[in-house]
Amino acid sequence: MTTHDIRVLDDESDHRAAHTLFRRTLHRGPAPDGPWAFLRDAYEPGRALGAYGDGGLVGTVQSFPSSLAVPGGAVVPMSAVSRVGVRADWTRRGVLTALQRVQLRSFRERGDVAATLRASEAGIYGRYGYGVASRFRKVTIDRLRMGALPKPTGRVRSVSAADGTDVLREIFEQVSPVRPGTIGRWPGWWAQNYARVVGTDEEPQVAVRSGESGDDGYVAYVVDSGGHDDGEDRPATLTVADLWARTPEAWVDLWLFVLGVDLVRTVTAADRPVDEPLEWLVGDRRAVRTVDVVDETWLRLVDVPEALARRTYAPVDDTVVLGVRDAFLPENDGAYVVGRSGVERTSAAPELVLDVDRLGSVYLGDLSFADAAAARRVEVVDPTAPARADRLFATAEVPWCGTFF
Numbered sequence: 334m335t336t337h338d339i340r341v342l343d344d345e346s347d348h349r350a351a352h353t354l355f356r357r358t359l360h361r362g363p364a365p366d367g368p369w370a371f372l373r374d375a376y377e378p379g380r381a382l383g384a385y386g387d388g389g390l391v392g393t394v395q396s397f398p399s400s401l402a403v404p405g406g407a408v409v410p411m412s413a414v415s416r417v418g419v420r421a422d423w424t425r426r427g428v429l430t431a432l433q434r435v436q437l438r439s440f441r442e443r444g445d446v447a448a449t450l451r452a453s454e455a456g457i458y459g460r461y462g463y464g465v466a467s468r469f470r471k472v473t474i475d476r477l478r479m480g481a482l483p484k485p486t487g488r489v490r491s492v493s494a495a496d497g498t499d500v501l502r503e504i505f506e507q508v509s510p511v512r513p514g515t516i517g518r519w520p521g522w523w524a525q526n527y528a529r530v531v532g533t534d535e536e537p538q539v540a541v542r543s544g545e546s547g548d549d550g551y552v553a554y555v556v557d558s559g560g561h562d563d564g565e566d567r568p569a570t571l572t573v574a575d576l577w578a579r580t581p582e583a584w585v586d587l588w589l590f591v592l593g594v595d596l597v598r599t600v601t602a603a604d605r606p607v608d609e610p611l612e613w614l615v616g617d618r619r620a621v622r623t624v625d626v627v628d629e630t631w632l633r634l635v636d637v638p639e640a641l642a643r644r645t646y647a648p649v650d651d652t653v654v655l656g657v658r659d660a661f662l663p664e665n666d667g668a669y670v671v672g673r674s675g676v677e678r679t680s681a682a683p684e685l686v687l688d689v690d691r692l693g694s695v696y697l698g699d700l701s702f703a704d705a706a707a708a709r710r711v712e713v714v715d716p717t718a719p720a721r722a723d724r725l726f727a728t729a730e731v732p733w734c735g736t737f738f
């Protein structure tokens with residue numbers, strides 16, 4: 334397979350064929366006409382690629398225009414990659430590799446600083462320069478064990494999801510991108526993803542919190558109503574699908590609201606930050622159970638010098654020289670000296686050498702250089718370099734995205 338077999342798909346019939354092919358690779362049937370009516374709007378010009386073999390479409394990738402918050406608060410242009418699939422009879426023949434080559438080059442030409450994705454399997458994307466850069470945790474809270482809870486300080490009101498979408502979007506845009514790893518939701522995200530995010534075709538229930546300065550947070554949730562089968566009660570479970578708060582007070586009130594919904598035994602949330610202090614919110618910390626911690630953002634730094642320059646570093650009087658290797662975008666190759674006042678290319682010898690996927694993993698603060706070195710995932714030239722790099726790259730918050738796509 335050569336790059337000559339890759340074409341930009343800008344025609345609706347090609348988009349639908351690509352969408353069907355992608356769904357097939359996930360062992361699903363084609364999208365029916367109804368959902369397709371809004372799914373097709375997600376195909377933006379120049380952002381869907383098709384690989385052709387034997388005269389037909391055999392593979393596809395797509396991206397959405399987004400943005401990424403980096404440590405220090407800057408927000409950089411980012412492409413959100415999705416709908417990656419290669420037809421079963423064409424796998425392991427280099428089709429995805431050819432698609433990635435063209436897609437990464439196109440991101441660079443667009444001026445993207447980064448690309449991110451959610452991986453179906455952990456073994457796929459490292460070779461293309463994507464590294465795990467944030468994780469989320471799945472939690473359950475047993476309402477019967479919660480113990481004493483704090484008192485709310487604001488007002489939480491239920492709104493209809495349909496009426497509330499604009500309110501949610503407005504609040505979301507004030508809250509994200511802010512924490513490192515949070516991203517912008519592109520036009521169409523709400524219509525296309527909301528039902529899928531909450532895991533149901535029914536509209537989620539939504540509550541908005543207001544404090545002294547107006548609406549400052551929301552929660553969208555669904556409730557599996559439980560029941561009574563064959564003499565046994567099946568208690569209701571409430572699942573938090575999307576919860577964003579502009580202030581710590583709003584965060585407390587929104588959790589108190591979902592923890593207070595009647596007839597529910599268990600509250601679950603599948604995609605929450607790993608540092609969210611739920612154990613400290615409830616009276617009995619063992620009411621909260623971490624069910625899983627899973628890789629979330631796979632980050633690809635497309636423009637390494639720009640990415641390094643756009644984030645901030647801790648005010649420590651030290652520097653470190655990083656050697657970066659990038660097999661797909663060789664213009665990123667080279668040595669960079671990082672210090673409190675910024676980053677420059679240098680001819681100095683690297684003190685620590687790493688591939689661009691590993692740089693993605695340390696960039697937002699999820700992985701420390703010390704852990705990467707201990708696991709032999711970076712090449713340590715100067716043994717003091719990992720500790721110096723960690724002091725410079727230290728971040729106040731654990732990275733988290735919270736937006737599925």
Ligand SMILES: CC(=O)SCCNC(=O)CCNC(=O)[C@H](O)C(C)(C)COP(=O)(O)OP(=O)(O)OC[C@H]1O[C@@H](n2cnc3c(N)ncnc32)[C@H](O)[C@@H]1OP(=O)(O)O
Pocket residue numbers: 358359392414415416417418419420423424425426427428429430431450451452453454456457460
């Ligand atoms: C962001 C998203 O959309 S995630 C969804 C991704 N899609 C899926 O999981 C759908 C099912 N899978 C597929 O469609 C395909 O297997 C793909 C897209 C993952 C890979 O496509 P392929 O064309 O087979 O990849 P390609 O042939 O270019 O492989 C390149 C290398 O990656 C390796 N590789 C590819 N897929 C995988 C995998 N799932 N696990 C481990 N290694 C893999 C290949 O072995 C090859 O290694 P090599 O260079 O050492 O020989």
